[in-house]
Amino acid sequence: MEAQRPDGSDSSDQAKAKRTRWIALAAAVAVLALAAQGIWSRYDAHAALEREAEHASQMSVEVVLPQKSSGALDLVLPGNVQAFLDTPIYARTNGYLKKWYADIGAHVKNGQLLAEIDTPEVDDQLRAARADLANADANYALAKSTADRWTEMFRSKSVSKQETDEKVGDMLAKKATLDAARFNVARLEKTQSFQKVYAPFDGTVTARNVDVGALIDAGSSGGPAKELFHVVQADRLRVYVNVPQGYAQQVRAQQSAYLTLTETPSRHYPGTVARTAGAVDPQQRTMLVEVDVDNRGGELLPGAYAQVHFALGAGAAPYTLPGNALLFRPDGVKVASVDAQRKVKLLPVSLGTDFGTRVAIVSGLQGDEQVILNPQDSIVDGAPVRIVPRKDNGSAEGAAASSPARGAAPPAAGTQS
Structure with a gap:
């Protein structure tokens, strides 16, 4: 082992080596930090993209609760x-209108004269019938007196029974002829009485279809009878x-x-x-x-x-929903509701009365469902949705639809708010 030199050169080399290691370590840490930051930013961007995609995949829907009234339902x-009485007035005899006494809008009483018909043919027929009646009466009187005489003579054996029966039979035939003539006169008198047209009840004349001089045909000629007046009791x-x-x-x-x-x-x-x-x-x-x-x-x-x-x-009052909450499918009418997991659940319902902007739901709802407004035709069971606040702009209809009414009947057609 080499001894340390007095000038201390080996300490300097060691310090330099140490500084170099620290610099390399710092550079490595910086590189690792930059790499981690890059990886984390890419992961965060990917997660944000996934969240946006999931958010975009969920439909934004507005919901409404079924409305039920605890009071009586106003069925409109x-x-x-x-009119309680509504009667067309026809003529019962032929002739020409002589005069009318009531026009449209006139209030008439029962038995009031409405019009007179001039019937010259009926008058002549009545005169002829009365002449026939007088002739039949004279013939009957003669036949009766003859039959009475022959009956008396038959009792004294002055005439034969055959001759007496012939006279009695002739009297009975003349009696029948007399009765027929009398009935004919009575018929024509009734027909003549139809010259005057009377109101059948108290009411108002709503139509007058003839004027003075018009031909009146009671339908006896085969054609349709023409209505003279129309009277209603209103x-x-x-x-x-x-x-x-x-x-x-x-x-x-x-x-x-x-x-x-x-x-x-x-x-x-x-x-x-x-x-x-x-x-x-x-x-x-x-x-x-x-x-x-x-x-x-x-x-x-x-x-x-x-x-x-x-x-x-009140027991007959069904739930009601806005008309734009209904789905008309081939298998029946349905509504789309949102369950606790924020997923779509299609419910089949039976419709009742249409009240205009709202429709009665007879069956299929419990009353606590969150029903989607304006659902897409392509909506299916299990589709994730996101509930957003309704844009009612303070309208009364939005307030009524968003929460069930209590103690009030559903609005009637034409008055739905």
Whole structure:
């Protein structure tokens, strides 16, 4: 082993070697740090890309809860308003209109004269029939007196029984002729009485189809009879409604209802279910219901279109959803809900009444489902989704749809907010 020199040159070499090692170690550490930073940045970028891809693969959806009313359901259906009595007035005799006494819009009473018909042919037929009646009466009187005389002579054996029977038979034949003539006169008198046309009941004239001098044909010539007047009794109205099969058993006679009109939506016209058909039409799957409405004020017009409101029991109130939450698939109607794992679950449902912007769901929902609004047609079971806040812009419909209503009936068609 070499001894250390007095000038200390071996210490310097060792210090240099040591410094060189530290520099090399620092360089290696720096290289390793740079390599680790590069690897970590690439890993972090890859993880971020994966997160973005996973985020992009999830559909952003808006959800709504089914709405259920704890009160009565307002079932709204279109109705056809008709007058309680609606009668066309025809002529029962031929002739020419002599005069009319009531025009359209006139309020007439039962038995009021509406028109007179000039019937010269019927008048002549009646005069001829009365002449035939007088002739038949004279012939019968002569035959009767003859038969009475021959009957008396037969008792004294002055004439034969054969001759007496002939006289009695002639009297009976003349009696039949007299009866026929009398009945013919009575028929023509009734026909002549049809010269005057009367109102059959209290009501309003809604049509007058003839004028003075018009030919009146009662249809005896083989052609169709022409309507002279049309009279309706509108102080009471019949409103006919076709109730869907799903609600047919819940609408019964004596049940209350009310009408609304599109021109006066805030006015309610009360009515009562008078009768139901008691059977469902096999073609339309509806039951015909008649609602009677008091119209003594004349505010409702026969022939008008109205909306009829039936108050159904709370137990009959189904869930309702916005119409844009439904999926119409070949295997039936479905809704897309989001489960606890934020995945899509398709639920089959049965539809009830369409209330305009909302549709009744008769079955298929429990009430706590998060139902997707505007689902894509291609949506499938198990697809991951991401729930985003609804963009309702403060609308009442959005507030009503996002949370179930309590104690209020679903809005009716035309009034859905």
